[in-house]
Amino acid sequence: MKALVLRSAGQLSLEDVAPEPIPPGYARVRLLAAALNHRDVWILDGKYAKIRYPSVLGSDGCGIVEEINGPDRSLVGQRVIINPNQHWGGDERAQSADYTILGMPSPGTFAEFITLPLDRLHPAPQHLSDEEAAALPLAGLTAYRAVAVQGHVGSSDAVLIPGIGGGVALFALLFARALGARTIAVTSGAAWKLERASALGADCGVLYTEPTWADALRRRVGGFDLIVDGSGGEPFNQLIGLTNPAGRIVLYGATLGGVPMLDVHRIFWRQLRIIGTTMGSDRDFAAMLAAVEQHQIRPVVDSVFPLAQYAEAFDRMRRGEQFGKIVLRISA
Amino acid sequence: MKALVLRSAGQLSLEDVAPEPIPPGYARVRLLAAALNHRDVWILDGKYAKIRYPSVLGSDGCGIVEEINGPDRSLVGQRVIINPNQHWGGDERAQSADYTILGMPSPGTFAEFITLPLDRLHPAPQHLSDEEAAALPLAGLTAYRAVAVQGHVGSSDAVLIPGIGGGVALFALLFARALGARTIAVTSGAAWKLERASALGADCGVLYTEPTWADALRRRVGGFDLIVDGSGGEPFNQLIGLTNPAGRIVLYGATLGGVPMLDVHRIFWRQLRIIGTTMGSDRDFAAMLAAVEQHQIRPVVDSVFPLAQYAEAFDRMRRGEQFGKIVLRISA
Numbered sequence: 002m003k004a005l006v007l008r009s010a011g012q013l014s015l016e017d018v019a020p021e022p023i024p025p026g027y028a029r030v031r032l033l034a035a036a037l038n039h040r041d042v043w044i045l046d047g048k049y050a051k052i053r054y055p056s057v058l059g060s061d062g063c064g065i066v067e068e069i070n071g072p073d074r075s076l077v078g079q080r081v082i083i084n085p086n087q088h089w090g091g092d093e094r095a096q097s098a099d100y101t102i103l104g105m106p107s108p109g110t111f112a113e114f115i116t117l118p119l120d121r122l123h124p125a126p127q128h129l130s131d132e133e134a135a136a137l138p139l140a141g142l143t144a145y146r147a148v149a150v151q152g153h154v155g156s157s158d159a160v161l162i163p164g165i166g167g168g169v170a171l172f173a174l175l176f177a178r179a180l181g182a183r184t185i186a187v188t189s190g191a192a193w194k195l196e197r198a199s200a201l202g203a204d205c206g207v208l209y210t211e212p213t214w215a216d217a218l219r220r221r222v223g224g225f226d227l228i229v230d231g232s233g234g235e236p237f238n239q240l241i242g243l244t245n246p247a248g249r250i251v252l253y254g255a256t257l258g259g260v261p262m263l264d265v266h267r268i269f270w271r272q273l274r275i276i277g278t279t280m281g282s283d284r285d286f287a288a289m290l291a292a293v294e295q296h297q298i299r300p301v302v303d304s305v306f307p308l309a310q311y312a313e314a315f316d317r318m319r320r321g322e323q324f325g326k327i328v329l330r331i332s333a
Numbered sequence: 334m335k336a337l338v339l340r341s342a343g344q345l346s347l348e349d350v351a352p353e354p355i356p357p358g359y360a361r362v363r364l365l366a367a368a369l370n371h372r373d374v375w376i377l378d379g380k381y382a383k384i385r386y387p388s389v390l391g392s393d394g395c396g397i398v399e400e401i402n403g404p405d406r407s408l409v410g411q412r413v414i415i416n417p418n419q420h421w422g423g424d425e426r427a428q429s430a431d432y433t434i435l436g437m438p439s440p441g442t443f444a445e446f447i448t449l450p451l452d453r454l455h456p457a458p459q460h461l462s463d464e465e466a467a468a469l470p471l472a473g474l475t476a477y478r479a480v481a482v483q484g485h486v487g488s489s490d491a492v493l494i495p496g497i498g499g500g501v502a503l504f505a506l507l508f509a510r511a512l513g514a515r516t517i518a519v520t521s522g523a524a525w526k527l528e529r530a531s532a533l534g535a536d537c538g539v540l541y542t543e544p545t546w547a548d549a550l551r552r553r554v555g556g557f558d559l560i561v562d563g564s565g566g567e568p569f570n571q572l573i574g575l576t577n578p579a580g581r582i583v584l585y586g587a588t589l590g591g592v593p594m595l596d597v598h599r600i601f602w603r604q605l606r607i608i609g610t611t612m613g614s615d616r617d618f619a620a621m622l623a624a625v626e627q628h629q630i631r632p633v634v635d636s637v638f639p640l641a642q643y644a645e646a647f648d649r650m651r652r653g654e655q656f657g658k659i660v661l662r663i664s665a
Contacts, residue, residue: 094579247426
């Protein structure tokens with residue numbers, strides 16, 4: 002089968018590799034589509050913990066179950082999406098020390114076939130195209146846990162989602178809207194992204210390239226009860242300043258790095274909570290799928306590339322131009 | 334009556350002032366003892382928000398109810414302690430915008446008499462001396478909310494309390510022990526304080542003056558599930574490094590100021606929670622008193638000064654030599 006193999010830092014190539022055997026309790030899935038995540042770019046660039054070469058990358062996928070080694074063959078022929086968690090463990094609050102994400106070290110979804118334990122496979126929501134279904138798992142899981150599980154979004158909440166356009170931020174917008182947030186504001190560096198977010202349900206959009214972005218948010222919305230941030234860095238203290246008493250800042254990433262001189266005084270005086278979150282448990286994954294079906298949520302797909310044009314897909318993600326998920330089409 | 338009046342920054346004097354009238358629903362309390370808090374020193378030094386002159390300071394007190402303006406006179410003649418909250422409001426999660434703490438702007442407990450709404454008065458726990466009862470309210474409330482309400486301490490928790498010796502830290506130790514924490518570690522700058530903390534139930538003590546203090550804690554205890562910190566500052570990232578996955582850092586103050594370059598990556602990857610806390614609600618105050626009675630907790634009193642020797646008491650707090658609360662004896 003064809004697979005996108007990471008040979009060394011920066012070195013990806015589409016190669017013929019032997020499909021894996023199917024152990025008892027496992028299934029072989031013929032992949033229809035897979036989606037890129039920042040994680041794939043960081044691994045490609047050698048900026049990730051415990052990288053192994055060679056590896057087949059890719060954490061997100063949608064495919065057709067071709068073969069099952071086991072008595073229950075009910076999923077054969079069905080379209081499924083893949084839960085990218087491996088070994089979360091028994092604690093809902095945090096992943097175990099053995100936890101990994103599909104696609105390095107285990108072979109990922111940028112391939113024609115993948116072999117996985119049956120419990121990683123869920124029927125794909127019927128209202129989604131193959132590309133939309135492939136776009137859902139990692140970013141949808143991360144956003145659902147951030148907004149619903151860690152952030153406990155509710156109908157009295159004003160929600161702020163900085164940096165709209167990335168996969169997790171867009172899913173956070175969709176889930177916050179579906180789960181009934183009172184008001185949702187977003188920020189971006191591009192006016193066209195704010196317009197797109199508005200069409201998806203954001204009530205207010207502000208350019209973070211304006212030095213007065215925080216004042217503009219305060220003037221237009223007031224304070225925020227829930228902020229879902231994947232950036233950290235210098236703007237984080239301004240997020241703290243925008244948080245209402247007893248507000249929550251759920252932090253799922255740090256693309257801007259550490260926070261210089263964290264404003265501790267506001268955190269304790271306003272009784273704020275800064276809540277770290279990563280991915281989500283298997284229970285979160287099932288709850289996320291149920292919410293997607295109940296609210297007929299459609300992932301935002303930025304663009305679709307054939308697997309052979311993977312280099313263009315990676316370049317697009319690296320340039321940060323995308324609005325939504327970048328998808329690789331693998332087979333018809 | 335005699336009262337300790339703040340005339341201007343740095344200027345305290347014991348003066349004769351007229352007792353306040355007693356409005357309906359209020360009681361006049363003859364104070365037996367009052368306790369100092371850092372707040373009093375910060376106000377004296379002009380380092381606090383919205384300072385008014387003249388003011389009678391003092392948030393903590395124990396006294397005898399002398400007179401009540403109202404039909405229910407059951408508390409008359411009883412020994413009471415004072416809830417220092419004023420206008421917490423209806424939200425358990427955070428204080429209202431009108432919230433203040435007893436003693437500036439409203440007249441405080443460094444006086445022979447104080448006039449307060451009846452609902453601020455609670456019978457003093459019988460197992461406590463006047464001085465111990467006076468030591469309880471502000472620091473006990475802050476520590477109880479930090480450990481039990483915000484920190485949800487449980488029997489599986491390893492707890493770290495940095496900076497043992499201050500009022501809140503010592504109450505945090507006593508509550509964590511009473512509420513069944515698995516292991517409690519403390520840090521201090523003085524070996525004799527570690528010994529005192531050990532006698533009060535700490536399982537492990539480490540000098541933070543040793544550059545390897547964090548390694549020593551990791552070696553002796555492993556990671557921590559709950560850290561109750563009032564310092565912030567440079568050591569905060571080391572506290573993050575000592576926190577187990579899904580662990581909580583409850584932050585009640587920032588004597589060391591902001592945190593230079595907060596380690597955001599560990600916060601999200603380990604699913605940590607940084608939880609700000611200030612004082613506690615009226616419900617927390619009642620629950621704190623119930624816990625003190627149930628577990629027969631005795632506040633640690635560092636030293637007792639007659640009211641007239643207030644200057645020595647303030648000096649002692651400023652030098653940070655105390656282990657426990659510094660109390661002013663006001664009347665017999």
